[in-house]
Amino acid sequence: MKIILITVGKTNFDWVAQAVEMYSKRIKKYVNFDIKYIADVKNTKNMTAEIQKNKEGELVLSAIDAKDNVVLLDEQGEKFSSVEFADFINGKMLASTKSLVFIIGGAYGFSPDVYKRANSKLSLSRMTFSHQSVRLIFAEQLYRAFTIINGEPYHHE
Numbered sequence: 001m002k003i004i005l006i007t008v009g010k011t012n013f014d015w016v017a018q019a020v021e022m023y024s025k026r027i028k029k030y031v032n033f034d035i036k037y038i039a040d041v042k043n044t045k046n047m048t049a050e051i052q053k054n055k056e057g058e059l060v061l062s063a064i065d066a067k068d069n070v071v072l073l074d075e076q077g078e079k080f081s082s083v084e085f086a087d088f089i090n091g092k093m094l095a096s097t098k099s100l101v102f103i104i105g106g107a108y109g110f111s112p113d114v115y116k117r118a119n120s121k122l123s124l125s126r127m128t129f130s131h132q133s134v135r136l137i138f139a140e141q142l143y144r145a146f147t148i149i150n151g152e153p154y155h156h157e
Helices: 014-027 049-062 082-094 112-117 131-149
Strands: 002-008 032-038 069-079 099-104 120-123
Touching: 002 049, 002 131, 014 032, 014 131, 032 049, 049 112, 069 112, 082 131, 099 131
Parallel strands: 002 032, 002 099, 069 099, 069 120
Antiparallel strands: none
16 A cells, blocks of 8 residues: 655744654655655635645645545544554555555635545544644554554553
């Protein structure tokens, strides 16, 4: 299985990028993992939030394949504990999912077309996090999931 994280825009903080890269390297020990960065939409000062979401949505949709299993990181998504998330990932592997794509949207969320394309939604918390933080939190939780799946001592219950 291949796991891809798609995120709109690059991080503004070196420490976030370094931490995400550290977890990315750890994740690659278990699975083929890649991060795709979608460029920020330009000249947004004269755009409504809806227009910006739609433009970002077009870019996101162009980055995924028809057969990808798409999971949106969305506040309205299903909430998992770390063990439940590990079970979700393991279930996708056992179902021979070829490509599992997680998407972090832009500041205003996802366009209606991206919601239509998604196979599921996942919430990391009921709280709202910056898009910078979500990248790091997700990468750490994905790494944690693989350590749980493999019975490694990283996660404590």
